[in-house]
Amino acid sequence: MTDKIVLYTALICPYAQRAAIALREAGVEYESVEIDLTNKPSWYKDVNPELKVPALSIKGKSIAESLVLVELANDLHPEKGLLPEDPVKRAEVRFVIEYFSSKITPLFYFVLRNMNEEGKKEYVEKITIAYKRLNELLLEQATSGPYFLGDQYSLADIAIAPFLTRVLAIQKAYLKDVKFDVIDQSPRLQQFFEGLLTRSSHADTYCGDNYLIDGFVNRWGVYDPRV
Numbered sequence: 001m002t003d004k005i006v007l008y009t010a011l012i013c014p015y016a017q018r019a020a021i022a023l024r025e026a027g028v029e030y031e032s033v034e035i036d037l038t039n040k041p042s043w044y045k046d047v048n049p050e051l052k053v054p055a056l057s058i059k060g061k062s063i064a065e066s067l068v069l070v071e072l073a074n075d076l077h078p079e080k081g082l083l084p085e086d087p088v089k090r091a092e093v094r095f096v097i098e099y100f101s102s103k104i105t106p107l108f109y110f111v112l113r114n115m116n117e118e119g120k121k122e123y124v125e126k127i128t129i130a131y132k133r134l135n136e137l138l139l140e141q142a143t144s145g146p147y148f149l150g151d152q153y154s155l156a157d158i159a160i161a162p163f164l165t166r167v168l169a170i171q172k173a174y175l176k177d178v179k180f181d182v183i184d185q186s187p188r189l190q191q192f193f194e195g196l197l198t199r200s201s202h203a204d205t206y207c208g209d210n211y212l213i214d215g216f217v218n219r220w221g222v223y224d225p226r227v
């Protein structure tokens with residue numbers, strides 16, 4: 001059995017980026033294998049029968065699901081403090097991950113499928129409500145950031161960053177005429193956005209806005225806002 005830890009990933013994928021950030025933040029040494037999602041190798045079904053990324057090979061096992069991998073990275077190196085000790089704080093970290101995943105991430109996929117005036121309008125209305133609530137959740141934790149827990153970086157930031165960066169990339173590319181007042185009026189939210197996006201574990205694993213938009217255009221058939 002090999003000791004090598006292998007992350008099966010795809011640069012475009014926010015779920016896979018979660019795992020990559022978590023492994024880096026936990027200080028786990030690993031190799032990356034890029035899976036072409038448009039032409040998956042036949043052997044990949046033996047790694048993950050669901051044929052999705054991310055998956056991690058570790059100690060002769062293959063483990064899938066991004067949030068499971070984020071927790072695993074923390075369990076391998078709990079001394080890094082990516083989860084607070086207090087059970088209630090831990091629950092709050094898990095709650096904000098769930099909040100973002102259930103209220104904001106679906107809007108990202110919604111607007112990609114509905115890239116027209118009506119779809120964009122609905123997106124702006126709904127995400128404004130979600131940003132407001134996210135700002136409240138941040139302020140409940142700490143009056144200043146940059147991270148969810150204030151100055152302590154945690155699993156919340158890891159799980160949210162890959163989706164946040166993609167949401168903001170969409171807003172910059174496709175909704176550049178929209179003024180998101182809620183962001184302009186919420187310094188804590190702005191700090192959070194900035195803190196997550198500039199963290200090196202995020203910046204070093206993000207594919208970049210152009211690569212992302214190429215994916216939307218080529219794989220999702222969304223129009224190209226750059227031409």
Ligand SMILES: N[C@@H](CCC(=O)N[C@@H](CS)C(=O)NCC(=O)O)C(=O)O
Binds near residue numbers: 012014016064
């Ligand atoms: N619930 C999974 C979702 C993973 C997922 O949907 N990954 C996408 C790429 S972002 C995938 O591999 N889709 C299969 C495909 O594109 O064929 C997780 O959290 O890891």
